[in-house]
Amino acid sequence: MLIPLILSGGSGTRLWPISRKNLPKQFLALSSDQTLFQQTVTRAQQLPDASAPIVVAADEHRFLVAEQLQELRVEGASILLEPIARNTAPAIAVGAMQAMSRDPDATLLVLPADHLIGDDNLFAEAVSRARPLAEDGWLVTFGIRPDRPETGFGYIQRGETLRQDTFQVRRFVEKPNADVAQSYVESGEFDWNSGMFLFHARRFLEELGQYAPEMLAAAQKAYDKANADLDFIRLDAASFSESPSNSIDYAVMERTTRAAVVPVSCGWSDIGSWDALWLAADKDHHGNRLEGDIIALDTSNSLVRSHPRHLVATIGLDNVVVVTTPDATLVARRDASQDVKKIVDALKSAGRTEHDLHRVVRRPWGSYDSLENGDRFQVKRIVVKSGAALSLQMHHHRAEHWIVVKGVAEVTCDDKVFLLAENQSTYLPLGSKHRLRNPGKVPVELIEVQSGSYLGEDDIVRFDDVYGRA
Structure with missing residues (x-):
């Protein structure tokens, strides 16, 4: 075998x-x-x-x-x-x-x-x-x-x-x-x-x-x-x-x-660097690998990659790497791309999170995108896959509002269980036991507005979870 x-x-x-x-x-x-x-x-x-x-x-x-x-x-x-x-x-x-x-x-x-x-x-x-x-x-x-x-x-x-x-x-x-x-x-x-x-x-x-x-x-x-x-x-x-x-x-x-x-x-x-990816990729007649919404003028032998709904424009560049994500941008010489791990080390030393998580974070039930945050508030776009459910959870330091923009969500809040359709919303008080489930066949999308004194992802107490995280 x-x-x-x-x-x-x-x-x-x-x-x-x-x-x-x-x-x-x-x-x-x-x-x-x-x-x-x-x-x-x-x-x-x-x-x-x-x-x-x-x-x-x-x-x-x-x-x-x-x-x-x-x-x-x-x-x-x-x-x-x-x-x-x-x-x-x-x-x-x-x-x-x-x-x-x-x-x-x-x-x-x-x-x-x-x-x-x-x-x-x-x-x-x-x-x-x-x-x-x-x-x-x-x-x-x-x-x-x-x-x-x-x-x-x-x-x-x-x-x-x-x-x-x-x-x-x-x-x-x-x-x-x-x-x-x-x-x-x-x-x-x-x-x-x-x-x-x-x-x-x-x-x-x-x-x-x-x-x-x-x-x-x-x-x-x-x-x-x-x-x-x-x-x-x-x-x-x-x-x-x-x-x-x-x-x-x-x-x-x-x-x-x-x-x-x-x-x-x-x-x-082994795709061990951006330069290695450039070497392995198909390139245009200028030697460029362009991915996403790119305008490249007088640019050659380069790898340029943008994320959705974001234009990257380059002028007069040769042998460079330009890579954008919603929360970070890398600009480097191609021959220095092996040293990108030094940036990761610097992010770790500074106590930042960009080396660890993307702005869009995947979870077994779907994903969330942190759209905006400030003092005592955060706004997320949450997508829950068909048949999936978040854990039954509680937060010590924040309350939440959920506004459904696509699909139908089943909401548990303490002893109440009810459905929310598109354009409907609900308020989840601080300390309440709550859960979100998608009972339908299409993904549920909602906007979550958090408010409170602490909004970290570790402020979660899980009581029950189908993915074994409780």
């Missing part, structure tokens, strides 16, 4: 301001109508003999994963929730354990959720070449044939030939400087380290036990003590936190004697 293991724990700092902690890049549609996560799942599902995927994700992204799998109509997927980030090796370990619960002889295809692949057929052919190696007990990684010297990737040097166009790994190399990267490309012996792998789940756990026994023990304990929560599997937090934090490369691949590499040229990119 071939089981795709999708690693989706990234925090998304390098594509700020579009990608943020609450909505990282794997859940964004950056190159097609599907998100990067959905493209990864679809690509894996199209492989021969592929079964339902296993996804390892951060707890805060669990509803994004579930919703995007549902949009693809993927059935039978397992979603493992990491209580804390511990890098790729422990995540793959618990994924391997879940795979073996389905099939003791499962073959695991490990795929990061946030990579872009231009040619799915060439990728599938590389997986086909790798499978006989996995059957022979090799831990296979996929090396990307480099088309330029790149200092942002690690490299793999090919060694002895094993089968047709497959090789034993001679060595892994850290991100080199420009001159060394140029020599690697010219030698023809090196591939980029893609972070994608294929091996028997059992073999990986055997190698992990040999080279990182403490990690294996902590992962096994966290998996054995996991709890089911709705459609999710929650790993035991205390046990998982005992695991060392390490990548699969450092923990296993650079130490094992059974590492193999399958080279492939499939239009791969």
Whole structure:
């Protein structure tokens, strides 16, 4: 059984301001109508003999994963929730354990959720070449044939030939400087380290036990003590936190004697910066990638992206990135876009929230958009999906007005339950127990006006919640 293991724990700092902690890049549609996560799942599902995927994700992204799998109509997927980030090796370990619960002889295809692949057929052919190696007990990684010297990737040097166009790994190399990267490309012996792998789940756990026994023990304990929560599997937090934090490369691949590499040229990119997205994107005859409402005069070799209902105009620019969102704008040289994470660090140090949340915040029941706020008031636009409901909740410091502008809402306020149609409103006093539910088939949209001494999102006491947040 071939089981795709999708690693989706990234925090998304390098594509700020579009990608943020609450909505990282794997859940964004950056190159097609599907998100990067959905493209990864679809690509894996199209492989021969592929079964339902296993996804390892951060707890805060669990509803994004579930919703995007549902949009693809993927059935039978397992979603493992990491209580804390511990890098790729422990995540793959618990994924391997879940795979073996389905099939003791499962073959695991490990795929990061946030990579872009231009040619799915060439990728599938590389997986086909790798499978006989996995059957022979090799831990296979996929090396990307480099088309330029790149200092942002690690490299793999090919060694002895094993089968047709497959090789034993001679060595892994850290991100080199420009001159060394140029020599690697010219030698023809090196591939980029893609972070994608294929091996028997059992073999990986055997190698992990040999080279990182403490990690294996902590992962096994966290998996054995996991709890089911709705459609999710929650790993035991205390046990998982005992695991060392390490990548699969450092923990296993650079130490094992059974590492193999399958080279492939499939239009791969890790979309690790705005410059990388520009390189991978289709561009106009000026070398520009323009997305949204853009007027670009005397502008070349640039990526310019606007958000809906917002015009961006550029004049006399070359090799720049301009990205706008409703609450933040980034302007940078393309060759400096790897340093965007420094802005995220500065936002964190200043105690700001723009690194964490978008103005539009997704929730399992829908979303809310903070339209305006000031001293003792805030205005939100709330959208509730068909059949969805907010938690039964109460606030200590604020009262709320709800005005329905689309659909029909069912409102609970203390001991009263009633319907609100379009253009109707209601008042929810401070301290009242209240809930909003959409009983209809179309989304409910309403304007919420909050007033009070404190309007933070943490002023919520939940009494009941269909999403397990109470």
